[in-house]
Amino acid sequence: MSGIHVSTTINGDQIDYVCEPEETMLDVLRDRLGMTGAKEGCSTGDCGACSITVDGRLTCSCLMLGAEAGGHEIGTVEGVAQGNELHPVQQKILDHAALQCGVCTPGIVVAAKALLEKNPDPTETEVRYWLAGNLCRCTGYDKIIRAVMDAAQELRSA
Amino acid sequence: MAGNQEFDADRAQDFRVVGTRPARPDGMDKVTGKARFGADMNMPGQLIGKILRSPHPHARIKSIDASEALAMPGVKAVVTAEDFNADAKDRDVLTNIMARDKALYEGHAVAAVAATSRIKAQQALKRIKVNYEILPHVTDVDAAMQPDAPILHDDMFTQGLDEKPAKPSNINARHEFGHGDVEKGFAQADIVIERDFKTAATHQGYIEPHACVANVGADGMSELWVCTQGHFHVRSQCASLLGMDVSRLRVTASEIGGGFGGKTTVFIEPVALALSRKAGRPVKLVMTREEVFKASGPTASSSMRVKIGVKKDGTITAGEASLNYQGGAFPGAPADFGAMSAFACYDLENVKAVAFDVVTNRPKGAAYRAPGAPMSVFAVESVVDELAKEIGMDPFDLRLKNAARDGSKSSYGPKFGKIGLVACLEAAKAHPHYAAPLGPNQGRGVASGFWFNFGGETCSNLNVNEDGTITLAVGTPDIGGSRASMCIMVAEELEVPYERVRAIVADTSALGFNDTTEGSRVTFSSGMALIKAARKAKEEMCKRAAMMWDIPAEAVYWAEGAAHPSGPNAGDFEPMTIEEIAGSAAKTGGPIAGHHEYNADGAGVSFGTHIVDTEVDPETGYVKILRYTVVQDAGKAIHPDYVEGQFQGGAVQGIGWALNEEYIYGEDGRLQNATFLDYRLPVASDLPMIDTVIVEVPNPGHPYGVRGVGETGIVPPLAALANSVSAAAGVRLTDLPMSPPKVLKAIGATKLAAE
Numbered sequence: 037m038s039g040i041h042v043s044t045t046i047n048g049d050q051i052d053y054v055c056e057p058e059e060t061m062l063d064v065l066r067d068r069l070g071m072t073g074a075k076e077g078c079s080t081g082d083c084g085a086c087s088i089t090v091d092g093r094l095t096c097s098c099l100m101l102g103a104e105a106g107g108h109e110i111g112t113v114e115g116v117a118q119g120n121e122l123h124p125v126q127q128k129i130l131d132h133a134a135l136q137c138g139v140c141t142p143g144i145v146v147a148a149k150a151l152l153e154k155n156p157d158p159t160e161t162e163v164r165y166w167l168a169g170n171l172c173r174c175t176g177y178d179k180i181i182r183a184v185m186d187a188a189q190e191l192r193s194a
Numbered sequence: 195m196a197g198n199q200e201f202d203a204d205r206a207q208d209f210r211v212v213g214t215r216p217a218r219p220d221g222m223d224k225v226t227g228k229a230r231f232g233a234d235m236n237m238p239g240q241l242i243g244k245i246l247r248s249p250h251p252h253a254r255i256k257s258i259d260a261s262e263a264l265a266m267p268g269v270k271a272v273v274t275a276e277d278f279n280a281d282a283k284d285r286d287v288l289t290n291i292m293a294r295d296k297a298l299y300e301g302h303a304v305a306a307v308a309a310t311s312r313i314k315a316q317q318a319l320k321r322i323k324v325n326y327e328i329l330p331h332v333t334d335v336d337a338a339m340q341p342d343a344p345i346l347h348d349d350m351f352t353q354g355l356d357e358k359p360a361k362p363s364n365i366n367a368r369h370e371f372g373h374g375d376v377e378k379g380f381a382q383a384d385i386v387i388e389r390d391f392k393t394a395a396t397h398q399g400y401i402e403p404h405a406c407v408a409n410v411g412a413d414g415m416s417e418l419w420v421c422t423q424g425h426f427h428v429r430s431q432c433a434s435l436l437g438m439d440v441s442r443l444r445v446t447a448s449e450i451g452g453g454f455g456g457k458t459t460v461f462i463e464p465v466a467l468a469l470s471r472k473a474g475r476p477v478k479l480v481m482t483r484e485e486v487f488k489a490s491g492p493t494a495s496s497s498m499r500v501k502i503g504v505k506k507d508g509t510i511t512a513g514e515a516s517l518n519y520q521g522g523a524f525p526g527a528p529a530d531f532g533a534m535s536a537f538a539c540y541d542l543e544n545v546k547a548v549a550f551d552v553v554t555n556r557p558k559g560a561a562y563r564a565p566g567a568p569m570s571v572f573a574v575e576s577v578v579d580e581l582a583k584e585i586g587m588d589p590f591d592l593r594l595k596n597a598a599r600d601g602s603k604s605s606y607g608p609k610f611g612k613i614g615l616v617a618c619l620e621a622a623k624a625h626p627h628y629a630a631p632l633g634p635n636q637g638r639g640v641a642s643g644f645w646f647n648f649g650g651e652t653c654s655n656l657n658v659n660e661d662g663t664i665t666l667a668v669g670t671p672d673i674g675g676s677r678a679s680m681c682i683m684v685a686e687e688l689e690v691p692y693e694r695v696r697a698i699v700a701d702t703s704a705l706g707f708n709d710t711t712e713g714s715r716v717t718f719s720s721g722m723a724l725i726k727a728a729r730k731a732k733e734e735m736c737k738r739a740a741m742m743w744d745i746p747a748e749a750v751y752w753a754e755g756a757a758h759p760s761g762p763n764a765g766d767f768e769p770m771t772i773e774e775i776a777g778s779a780a781k782t783g784g785p786i787a788g789h790h791e792y793n794a795d796g797a798g799v800s801f802g803t804h805i806v807d808t809e810v811d812p813e814t815g816y817v818k819i820l821r822y823t824v825v826q827d828a829g830k831a832i833h834p835d836y837v838e839g840q841f842q843g844g845a846v847q848g849i850g851w852a853l854n855e856e857y858i859y860g861e862d863g864r865l866q867n868a869t870f871l872d873y874r875l876p877v878a879s880d881l882p883m884i885d886t887v888i889v890e891v892p893n894p895g896h897p898y899g900v901r902g903v904g905e906t907g908i909v910p911p912l913a914a915l916a917n918s919v920s921a922a923a924g925v926r927l928t929d930l931p932m933s934p935p936k937v938l939k940a941i942g943a944t945k946l947a948a949e
Contacts, residue, residue, distance in 0.1 A: 058313065072234040073227020075451070077401040078483040082870035085401055113227035126225035130217050133835030136674035136843065138224030139231055139402040139451025161879075168879040171870065173399045173452050174674060175839055176846030177878040 044105040046071075047115025055102035061095075062086045064102035065112060073113035073142045077171065084170030087143040087150075088112050094150040096169075113142035116149055124187040124194075125149050134183035136174035143170050148184045156192055160185060198796060200722065201894045206830065211686040212898055215835045218678040219696055220449070229449045232405030232421030237476035240407060241270055241308040243469045244315035245462065245479070246322050247489060248297030248304050251331035251555040251863030252344065255293060255324060258305055263321040268310040271473035272322065278468060279437035286524040288435055290558045291464050297326065298346055298523035299555045300864045301488030308469040308477045331555040331863040335520035336497050338364040338554045346523055346553045364553045366525035371533050371606045372546035379512025379544030383503025385584050391573040393912065393930040394856030395495035395520075398562050399847070399875050402451020403486045408466035409476040416443045416470075420463055423453040423671055424710025428463055429702045435464040436471070443467075446701040447671040454847070455561030456491055458710045487868035491560020492857060494519040494527040496569040500536075504581045508595045512544035513537045513605075517570055520552040521559035527551045528559075528566025531646075534606035535567035535909070536574050538644035539593070539615060539801065541602040555863055561712060563844060564645045564905035568851060568912050572930065575641035575913030580926065589640050589917075590623040598801075614827030614891030614901075615642065615801035621887050622803040627823040635809050636820065637921025642803045643909025647902035648713025649794030649895075653706035654723035656684065656731055658786040662773030664688065666724055667700035669708030670716045674843075674904070675836035679717045680724055682832050683898065687728035690755040690772060706791050714902025717832055718893075719794035725897050731788035738782040739770045796895020800902060802826030804845060804910040810922040815938030817853055817919055823885040829893040829901030837903050842884040844907020850876045851908075852915035856931050 039054035046069070055064050060079075065071040065088070074097050077083035081096040088097045089111035116123045125148045128134070135141045144167065151158060151166045158166065163184050164177070172180060223229040260272040275294040282288040293302045305322050309315035330344040337343055343364055351359050354368035380386050406420035416438065422428050425447040433440045450457060466479040481490065497518045503511045515536045521527025529549035536547045547570070582589040597619060602610050622628065622640065632638060655667040666680050677697040685692045709715065736750040739757030743750075749764035750757050756769035779786050807820040824841040831837040854874040858866040867873045892899025912930060920926045923937055925944040 056313070066233075071227075072230070075231065075402065076233065076480075077403070077451075078870045080483065080869050080871060083401055083483075117226050122222075122225065129225050130221045133215065133218070133675065133833075133839060135221070135224055136836070136839050137400070137402070137450060137452045138220070138229055139400075139449075141224050142227040145225055145227075164878040164881070168877040171399075171401055171875050171877065173401055173454070173847070173875060174843045176842035176876075176884045177881055178842045178884045179835070179839060181878065181883070 040103045042103060042106045044108060044110055046110045047112060057103060059102045060098050061088065061100040061102050061105055062097040065097060071112055071114055075139055075142060084147060085140050085143040087146040087170065089146060089150055094147055113146050116145055123149060124190045125152065125184065128183040128187040132179045132183035132186065134175060134179035140170060140172045144172065144180060148187065152188050152191055156188060158188060199894055200796065200897045201892050201899050202897055206892065206899055209686060211682050211692055212830065212832050213834060215833060216678065216692045218675050219681060220672065220677060231402055231449045231451050233480045235407050235419045235448060236478065237407050237409055240476040240478050241310060241473055242312045242315050243306055243308045243466055243477045243479035244319055245303045245465060246305040246319045248293065248300060248302045250297055250326055250328055251300045251333065252329040253297045253326040254329060255295060255297060255304065256327055257325045259323040260305060263307060263318040266318050266321060268314040269307060269318045270475065271308045271469050272305060273465065273468045273472055274305045277472065278435050278464065283434045284431065287431060287460065290524060291435065291461060299557050301485065301557055303465065303489065306465045306469055308473045333554050333556055333859040333863055335495055335518045335552050335554060338520060338552050339518060339550065346555065350553065365550050366553060367551045369530040369533050369549045373603065374544030376512040376514045376544045376546045380503045382511040384506045385581060386501060386503040387577050387580050388499065388501035389577055389928055391498045391500065391576065391928045393496045393569045393572060395492050395556065396851045396855045397487060397492040397873065398454035398456035400452025400454060400456055403481040403483060404462050404490060405480040406463050406466050407476055407478045408470040410467055410471040412474060414438060414442045416467065418443060418445045418463060418467060419448055420445060421448045421450045421457060423450065423457045423673060423712055425671065425702055426669060426708045427710045428460055431460045432464045432467055436467050444701055444703045447699050450671050450673055453673055454563045455565060455712060458561050458712050459491060461490055483870065484868045487873065488865055489557055491558055493562035493565060494521045494559055498570060498573045500573040500577050502577045502581060504585060506585055508585060508587050508592050510540060510542060510596045513540065513542055513574065515547040515570060515574065517547065517549040518552055519549065519566065520554040520556065522556040523553055524558045525551055525553065526559060531566030532570035535644050536570035537605035539598055539642045540596045540605065541598045542605060545605045547605065563847060563908040567643065567645060567909045568848060571643050571909050572912035572916060576916050576928065579917040590619055593642060594619050610799065612891060612894055613799060613801060614889050617889045617891050618642065618801050618803040618825045618827055621889055622805055622825045625805065625823055625887065627805050627821060627885065632807060635812060635922055636807060637918045638805065638807050639914045639916065639918025639921060640803065640805050641910040641913035641917060642801060643906055645714065645800050645906040645909060647718065647797035647800055648715045649719050649797045650709035650713065650715050651707050651793050652719040652723045653708055653791035654720050654727055654789065655705060656724060656727040656788040658731055658772065658776050660776055660779065662771065662776040664690065664695040666695065666697040667704055668697060668720045669700060669705040670711045670720045671699050673711050674840060675833060676716045679721060679832040679836065683721050684724050684728050687725050688732060688755060688772065689753060714904035715797065718797050718896055718900050718902050721900060722794060722896055723790040723792065726790040727788035731786055734786050735772065735775045738775050738779065738786065741782050742778065743767050798829055798893030798895050798901040800827055800906040802906045802910055804914040806914045806918045808915065808918040808922050810919060810937060812941060815934035815941065817932060817937060819849065819882055821882055823887065824907060825887040825889060826903065826906055827889040827891050827901060828903045829896065830890055830899035831888050832900060834888060837888055838886040840903045841886045841907045845884050845911050846876050846881060848908045848911025849915060851930060852912045853931050854933065
């Protein structure tokens, strides 16, 4: 088996890796690069726990091949906080206790940040539909929605 | 269950930390992606394990030939049933983790491979030849109880009958609970309603699939990293299944991505250990989502009949339930819990609940949040709703008139202690939600629910560090923020800031045995253990201060995080802070610690009442949830955010059960919807905000009054939704889930009948 050499940018860092043709971007992140923030909940694009951004666009990394990342800008949960400074979405999730087990949280963080970059003033319904691709089994979404709305407000007033 | 009188009402008057909402200690790692869950661990030199599963729902395994697989490059080990301890304590678990003579459900493990990569392991699975003799199967609970049904276990003779049956059957056991004379009670009733109900099997639906990494050394020294609700239980089961000493196996609980009861037993863990033992290298094993659906432990499906009689004044004269639960291919459907819970919300003179635990060719069930209760309570609360309408009484008034109260004889035997059902019903009735207007095609439903709660074996440690900060070690995996609650309770007890306390979940080598995180027990049991540990540490610190002051220990008391002389007679000393005492510990006797180990009693039962408004689209049968309110007794909310979170999460799981979720089996006995696309968990856009009201009726069995809150929240929603949808649709719905086709069919049938 000969691997495919990929040159890409992840969270602003130039990264090179070799992967097999059948490996997903999620496999590459988790198994080759040790970036385990994105989680595999389903591998069918239904749960959103593996959410990343590709050139700013929200994507399930389990539905993308590792070989496809070449030349693109990949964003993962590991790149959301700037050093020790949390993104408002992260801070508000903590403030609102908008997590229980926390396994969906990385995907929610990535997805919510992508929403607010696209739509800084979403309605509750818009937040709910945007996050409909991110399953959370613990919280019933209530506190998550409140946290994202609150983060949106803070970002607008910043 | 009585338990000790632990609650201190005076103490509860001036909580300073309890009831606040600080950030959880594991939060930062979880929002940044650093937290390590089951599949986030790798060990040096690890292999990847994969499991070969039966494609047949019922088949005799005539032979397994793995020689071709073993000959493949990169394949290091294959295990089958022969690689496990045939004398293991729990024979059902032994047979479930790896099929022995028969595959009993689609997805039943038959063999497993460890190879140098996932792809190689997957390829190797295809080269293992299993010769099956296909047998007839049964997946429906009622069909499985028929005399001519295919029999799963030749040695299953129904338990709980007066006489042992002559022939084996799929009915493992009959359970009966109740008191009085139901026939007499029905004769006294003005109105008797009897209905049949069905609920589908549902899955806990945790987002994190089962995952573990096992390492067995040549000397037998072994370690296991695993996402589990109970690592001590995993240790004990795995040691037995592998035939090894408990002391040889050290189990570390990873962060856990949801469990809800589904991670209280073992599936892949013993397999990973067996592969590692055979290969001599660490083995990582992670389930796919399809495997989670087909081969972990969903909850029971049910078929039920409930009959309740009521007088025109609203007195319930008798209640009777007959419950058939199938729990998959092995005994253990929570039929007994269903029967015990069915009428628990009522103080009845005549009550009887009979339940059957039935096996079918489906995966072996596991616990799911208040196991067994949501189904039977759905049936009972639906009939109660209908009776209220029949006699023209407000559904809350009917419930209040017959509600279980302090000292009531429960429908399952013991007398209730101090309970909060009436408080919940009254709070719900008074809630603005209940008075809000409804529009066309809209309906409102209410229902109550109950759960026992559990105490259990618990061992917790508290260490006062050399700088006066506190480290806690608990043996109960934190599944929803419990570490924060532990820190709060200890901060309260020692009167130190929350930030000075840190709680960790210790591995199995660091503490004595702890029961699993289940039964809504952690904040109650581990919390009480830590309060007692903190009291011991306080006493010790007072002693150390006394030693340094050279006064009797009795003349020292603890307040504001410091030792104080009890009065001028004791001596004129400035208070000695925890930092000072800890800093001089070396001179006064060494490290300061507290610990407590016990089998916790007095968990205190829990009740809740839900209100839900829905709108039914008469064209499509689609149900939209307009408003939802949860009222539940928490005893005392230690960290209210996470109490609300339990209420909300439980309610939404119940909503999924009521409206969307079901295991769908084909004629071929195979699961038709083993993906999150086809097995539909509620998503954010399906739901409104879930309002919560925390009722606090202190549990006498806990120093701060805590009752478990984790499970009760899933009990009322099935009936609340059924009552709401039935009101909106104008027809009684008795079959869950109330998916659009079913609702539409029910509406159509009434229309047809009207024409």
